[in-house]
Amino acid sequence: MNNIYFSLILLVVISSGFAQTNPELQKMADADQSERMSGNINWVELNKKDSIRLAKATQLFNDGELETAKDYYNAGIIFQHGKDTIASKMAVESFKKAIEMDSTLNRWWYAAAVDRDLMRREEPQIYGTQYVSNSSTNGKLKRYKIDTTKITDKERIYYRVETLEEQKQKERIMNLKSIFSFYVENSSIEKTIALIKNEKAKGKTSVYNVSESAINSFGYQLMGQNKLDESLKVLKLNTALYPKAANTWDSYGEILLKLGKEKEGIKAYKKSLALDPNNENAKNIIRKSED
Template sequence: MRLAIIIVSIAFIGRAPVFAQAVDNAEILRMYNEDQSARKAQNINWTQLNKDDAQRRTRVNELLDSNKVRTGKDYYHSAMIFQHGIDTLASSKAITLMKKAIELDSNTNKWLLAAAIDRHLMRKGQPQIYGTQYVKMGPNAKFERYRIDSTKVSDEERKAHNVETLAEQRIKERQMNESRPGN
């Protein structure tokens, strides 16, 4: 009798339902890869890139509305697409999407959250707080770190978000300008 109970128990354990895990959305990954590749081109046509970016954001919104953005990676990739928007609506959405990405996957690289927050502040004409945004005011101008309020976030918080410390940012700014053609 005891042997029969063990065999029956093993039979039921073997048939335990397997819960499906969410699978990354291949369309979002494709759009993310297109977004990233477009920015690596030698001579970027910014007018066309802005049109393509707008189309990607529209499609991501459709996917969000139809619950087809499910995984931490989906939210991360979607956040990057919105990060490249041109206004505070896009940067605000990038922040929201990144927070969801981190909520779903605590191992998500938090740099994009810091960058989205900084870009959102920059678009509102306020100083950034992490130090992820660099600007170049003209074709022959030097890169410079966008205005920063260094009192809002500590270097430890920067490191937790995979952002360089303030000292490292100064070095990065100098290196960005040393590597410019003609220097």
């Protein structure tokens, strides 16, 4: 009996190790994110696509088709763009399950899902991830009401959310002009790069958002439009302006690999890993390159 018992355990462990990420969910989650980085968003069309993805993800969820941490993670991405509290609750449950199964996944998504669910229920958020814009704010982005007593800054940091003080600074930054809007108006990557450099030199008096994350997002917007050479210039510039940020080197490595510059790309990933030894993405890519 003992031999059979242990054999069954071994079979379960081996079988779970072969669980594959649901390709349909992965495709839908990738589309959800890429369509929001296109720059020119047709919200009517996007809302239709969101509804289709939501219905399909809900069916997969109810049918027990979610097996891996990435399945729950991808489902959460889709559920969070639903329009009611049923969808927002499912997003919370999915992200919670995902990070319980794999803590290396981006925990920020869980905090954002919790806050968005509370906001939809017209209750104060607790992490501080949600910002709103309406007539009362004169069109400017303002942090949605927050109950600061529920969790600590330590917990916010664990879930990769800014501290309360950092959120005040983020509110100022979010109301700055976007690099992408300048790029669209001028249709010139050279002028846009010059703007980024000038605005970065201004510090807190800048008019445009030239934070590390904003430049990174701009680079990915260009990547999403298949403007790879322009994306390369922007992401390379980001490593020069923010050389100690592991994410800049990670993103730079990604665009280099997309352009077939494997040697340079791996070098960038190694730089990222040196700055952040917990960068699992960099570890995996470097490991694959050595196989």
